[in-house]
Amino acid sequence: xxxxxxxxxxxxxxxxxxxxxxxxxxxxxxxxxxxxxxxxxxxxxxxxxxxxxxxxxxxxxxxxxxxxxxxxxxxxxxxxxxxxxxxxxxxxxxxxxxxxxxxxxxxxxxxxx
Amino acid sequence: xxxxxxxxxxxxxxxxxxxxxxxxxxxxxxxxxxxxxxxxxxxxxxxxxxxxxxxxxxxxxxxxxxxxxxxxxxxxxxxxxxxxxxxxxxxxxxxxxxxxxxxxxxxxxxxxxxx
Numbered sequence: 001x002x003x004x005x006x007x008x009x010x011x012x013x014x015x016x017x018x019x020x021x022x023x024x025x026x027x028x029x030x031x032x033x034x035x036x037x038x039x040x041x042x043x044x045x046x047x048x049x050x051x052x053x054x055x056x057x058x059x060x061x062x063x064x065x066x067x068x069x070x071x072x073x074x075x076x077x078x079x080x081x082x083x084x085x086x087x088x089x090x091x092x093x094x095x096x097x098x099x100x101x102x103x104x105x106x107x108x109x110x111x112x113x
Numbered sequence: 114x115x116x117x118x119x120x121x122x123x124x125x126x127x128x129x130x131x132x133x134x135x136x137x138x139x140x141x142x143x144x145x146x147x148x149x150x151x152x153x154x155x156x157x158x159x160x161x162x163x164x165x166x167x168x169x170x171x172x173x174x175x176x177x178x179x180x181x182x183x184x185x186x187x188x189x190x191x192x193x194x195x196x197x198x199x200x201x202x203x204x205x206x207x208x209x210x211x212x213x214x215x216x217x218x219x220x221x222x223x224x225x226x227x228x
Contacts, residue, residue, distance in 0.1 A: 031214055042203060042218040090156060094183050100165040100207050100214045104156040
């Protein structure tokens with residue numbers, strides 16, 4: 001258990017509304033990641049962070065922004081949600097060993113109507 | 114650039130039979146490779162990892178995988194399937210030399226275990 005929680009776990013929202021998902025970790029890991037999971041696509045990286053206020057884009061970053069104001073929290077924001085952003089969102093942290101494995105949170109299921 | 118191909122989006126085996134899930138990777142630098150398992154409505158759990166030590170790596174729940182550089186493969190096996198192995202399995206690759214430690218995932222293989 002890497003001490004990762006995500007909130008909310010489920011959310012239904014309407015097209016055009018802003019949405020923020022939160023990832024919280026308890027073990028001071030430097031690297032944090034946001035992925036989305038869609039059938040037939042596996043997991044795709046949205047954004048990641050390598051420290052407080054240090055973030056970078058992933059493969060599918062359009063329409064998403066992130067913020068990390070403290071080590072333990074990594075926020076994902078959909079500025080204006082669209083139906084194509086209906087997905088399951090996973091947060092992950094990179095372990096402290098040299099093997100670079102990532103550990104995942106339980107996920108947030110987001111539905112945009 | 115790196116990529117992962119998982120052959121077979123669905124695999125079905127009988128209980129007690131060999132499980133073989135295929136993964137081929139592409140990477141311009143020496144890779145680190147991982148297999149994850151996902152049970153319904155849960156997050157991903159690390160099964161095993163290859164990080165350039167032994168080419169045959171053992172993981173949890175009796176699974177193992179062999180890194181074959183000449184074939185750019187990292188196939189997952191288990192000698193005898195159990196009903197509890199039914200889940201989705203993901204192969205993933207990252208670079209061993211920096212780049213934000215970003216994982217690239219395959220599209221997953223759904224394993225079904227039948228009586």
